[in-house]
Amino acid sequence: MEGVTVMDALSQLTGSGGVVLAAHGIDKAYRRGSWPARRAVPVLAGVNFSMHKGEVVGLVGENGSGKSTLMKILVGALAPDAGEVERATRLGYCPQVPQLYERLTCDEHFELFGHAYGIAGRVERESRASIYAALGFERYARARVSQLSGGTTAKLNLGLALLADPEVLLLDEPYAGFDWDTYLRFWDLVADRRIAGRSVLIISHFVADEERFDRILDLRDGRAVPR
Numbered sequence: 683m684e685g686v687t688v689m690d691a692l693s694q695l696t697g698s699g700g701v702v703l704a705a706h707g708i709d710k711a712y713r714r715g716s717w718p719a720r721r722a723v724p725v726l727a728g729v730n731f732s733m734h735k736g737e738v739v740g741l742v743g744e745n746g747s748g749k750s751t752l753m754k755i756l757v758g759a760l761a762p763d764a765g766e767v768e769r770a771t772r773l774g775y776c777p778q779v780p781q782l783y784e785r786l787t788c789d790e791h792f793e794l795f796g797h798a799y800g801i802a803g804r805v806e807r808e809s810r811a812s813i814y815a816a817l818g819f820e821r822y823a824r825a826r827v828s829q830l831s832g833g834t835t836a837k838l839n840l841g842l843a844l845l846a847d848p849e850v851l852l853l854d855e856p857y858a859g860f861d862w863d864t865y866l867r868f869w870d871l872v873a874d875r876r877i878a879g880r881s882v883l884i885i886s887h888f889v890a891d892e893e894r895f896d897r898i899l900d901l902r903d904g905r906a907v908p909r
């Protein structure tokens with residue numbers, strides 16, 4: 683491996699069903715309290731993680747086990763204290779708390795994110811139309827976020843992560859606010875992505891349908907262990 687970076691190795695692998703996202707030895711602690719009682723509380727302690735092309739992986743764990751922290755580190759929204767993340771591809775991220783603009787409509791969000799992804803124009807409009815159809819919220823296209831229900835807000839949050847058709851989709855509690863019909867639509871969408879060779883990582887407090895995942899990891903005592 684001398685002279686070959688981990689990223690080079692990953693890039694070679696991705697074309698043949700290989701690793702699309704990997705993390706090695708991830709540590710993270712948060713500071714709590716104020717001086718002189720300030721202390722570091724460890725959340726992640728040496729997490730190793732990898733995802734392959736076309737895989738659907740579940741990340742479970744009890745409240746406060748560090749699932750969102752790990753996902754933020756995987757997407758690059760948070761820096762780890764130690765360890766490294768290798769991202770060989772484009773990522774789409776659906777945060778647990780939607781990062782949306784109250785005064786903008788759904789259409790305006792897609793336009794804005796389309797510009798940010800560099801896919802403004804026809805590609806963005808076609809992707810937007812297929813997302814509205816897949817999740818069934820086209821009738822709210824011109825509604826402002828401040829007027830949306832919690833479930834429709836969650837659909838927009840997910841839709842924005844899907845807009846640029848990322849190779850790896852990272853979803854933090856994506857279906858918590860969905861009704862049953864939308865929950866089934868969500869899994870149809872995930873199945874389509876798997877067939878297309880896209881990868882999906884899903885955080886959930888609990889997993890009702892284990893058979894929908896290729897693999898489930900349990901975050902316990904700061905480490906990700908196979909379930």
Ligand SMILES: Nc1ncnc2c1ncn2[C@@H]1O[C@H](COP(=O)(O)OP(=O)(O)OP(=O)(O)O)[C@@H](O)[C@H]1O
Binds near residue numbers: 712713743744745752
């Ligand atoms: N910014 C922060 N500052 C201090 N502590 C934090 C911060 N963010 C998270 N924590 C703490 O880190 C721990 C892990 O939080 P995290 O949100 O990653 O867990 P989680 O497994 O996603 O939880 P949940 O299932 O409740 O969503 C918790 O004890 C939480 O209180």
